Amino acid sequence: MSDVPALSIQGLSKTYDNGFSALKGVDLTVPQGGFFALLGPNGAGKSTMIGIISSLFKPTTGSVHIFGTDLLENPSIAKQYLGVVPQEFNFNMFEKVEDILITQAGYFGIPAKEARPRAKRLLTALGLWDKRDSKSRDLSGGMKRRLMIARALIHKPKLLILDEPTAGVDIELRRSMWEFMQQINIEENTTIILTTHYLEEAEQLCKRIAILDHGEIRINTEMKGLLAQLSVETFVFDLETPLNEQLALTGVTDISQPDKQTLEVTLTEGESLNGVFDQLSDKGIKVGSMRNKANRLEELFMRLVDKNIESANSMKEAGL
Ligand SMILES: Nc1ncnc2c1ncn2[C@@H]1O[C@H](COP(=O)(O)OP(=O)(O)OP(=O)(O)O)[C@@H](O)[C@H]1O
Ligand SMILES: [Mg+2]
Known part of the structure; x- marks a missing residue:
């Protein structure tokens, strides 16, 4: 049994x-x-x-x-x-x-x-x-x-x-x-x-x-x-200090500024969130709050769907 x-x-x-x-x-x-x-x-x-x-x-x-x-x-x-x-x-x-x-x-x-x-x-x-x-x-x-x-x-x-x-x-x-x-x-x-x-x-x-x-x-x-498949994550920072120019950060995969008070940073495994905080504080930028951009499950689904589309495309390319 x-x-x-x-x-x-x-x-x-x-x-x-x-x-x-x-x-x-x-x-x-x-x-x-x-x-x-x-x-x-x-x-x-x-x-x-x-x-x-x-x-x-x-x-x-x-x-x-x-x-x-x-x-x-x-x-x-x-x-x-x-x-x-x-x-x-x-x-x-x-x-x-x-x-x-x-x-x-x-x-x-x-x-x-x-x-x-x-x-x-x-x-x-x-x-x-x-x-x-x-x-x-x-x-x-x-x-x-x-x-x-x-x-x-x-x-x-x-x-x-x-x-x-x-x-x-x-x-x-x-x-x-x-x-x-x-x-x-x-x-x-x-x-x-x-x-x-x-x-x-x-x-x-x-x-x-x-x-x-x-x-x-x-x-x-x-x-x-x-x-382990979720090795890339995007974080949204709500800033207390408005950004008036394009920000440059090192050790990140991607960075974008949807508006003056918001910063989105994408990190790949191995890249450090603490590193981002350190750089922001060195630049005198205060962070009010931070969250994950997508629900991780949604992110996983998006990846699954992407993978399926990729494999469908490669099958098409291979004439299958
Ligand atoms: N009695 C029914 N007649 C026809 N279609 C149905 C019936 N019950 C469910 N469905 C359809 O079957 C699919 C699966 O529904 P189901 O309730 O099993 O999903 P679920 O995974 O539990 O979703 P959720 O996370 O929203 O609870 C849906 O497209 C739903 O519209
Ligand atoms: Mg249900």
């Missing part, structure tokens, strides 16, 4: 009733035990894939195995292994917080008496115990998100899938959610798959990452190797 992947997907495709092809033959294996990130731009097919895994709808072709059990052949066994936090809130808005967890446990054949201590533990850990008697519609957005997580964990799934769990969640709460998830991962040995738009989030938590784009897996790799 220890070698069986937590999730194994083969040749998965989904064509919706309107003829749109959202998944085009996806193969994906997620090993047991760790955190796995599934990234992709809007419309890539992430939620479609998760919808199939959670049996919301059937694939057009392909198969899904959860801890070795075929989801289509043995759905009731496969579902025992699985907890899913969908992108959209989908609980009964009029049911009370604690009751939502007890009802969910009932779907898995867990009697209320047994489910109650587990519900208390989860709600406490997620900061919702005080709200146990509130109707779920009376919770804030962040609380609803945490309730979705508690509900998905009530039957101690071996695999937890979270579809953008931190969308619309503030930084403080995001951090505590991830601490909780790390605890579940270690203490209950739960394999966790998450989708996110934030590369930083994936980078912090996940060893492996897959990128889905237009219904196809473009990359499936170790996080470390992927970040």
Whole structure:
């Protein structure tokens, strides 16, 4: 059992009733035990894939195995292994917080008496115990998100899938959610798959990452190797000292001045950001703030698309 992947997907495709092809033959294996990130731009097919895994709808072709059990052949066994936090809130808005967890446990054949201590533990850990008697519609957005997580964990799934769990969640709460998830991962040995738009989030938590784009897996790799591809970065400096002339800096790949108060500097690996700060301070230029020009995930996608265009062009040139 220890070698069986937590999730194994083969040749998965989904064509919706309107003829749109959202998944085009996806193969994906997620090993047991760790955190796995599934990234992709809007419309890539992430939620479609998760919808199939959670049996919301059937694939057009392909198969899904959860801890070795075929989801289509043995759905009731496969579902025992699985907890899913969908992108959209989908609980009964009029049911009370604690009751939502007890009802969910009932779907898995867990009697209320047994489910109650587990519900208390989860709600406490997620900061919702005080709200146990509130109707779920009376919770804030962040609380609803945490309730979705508690509900998905009530039957101690071996695999937890979270579809953008931190969308619309503030930084403080995001951090505590991830601490909780790390605890579940270690203490209950739960394999966790998450989708996110934030590369930083994936980078912090996940060893492996897959990128889905237009219904196809473009990359499936170790996080470390992927970040190494992002060797060029552009930084935007908001200046307190206006620039009245063209600035020259050494040890940078590119420099531009969109306006008097803004400076954009592109650095390649090995070139130092501190070096830029030193030169600016030598010139008496004060920096108010600094940020990355592009979201790093967007940058990665741009590069992927560029690479695809390049290889398509070279294929054309080669007459292929
Ligand atoms: N029921 C449906 N009928 C037709 N097309 C659909 C349906 N559901 C989703 N799609 C289309 O399938 C594609 C993939 O959608 P999906 O929700 O899986 O993307 P996603 O990767 O989860 O995006 P996001 O990051 O925005 O959540 C989109 O182009 C979407 O419009
Ligand atoms: Mg989605």
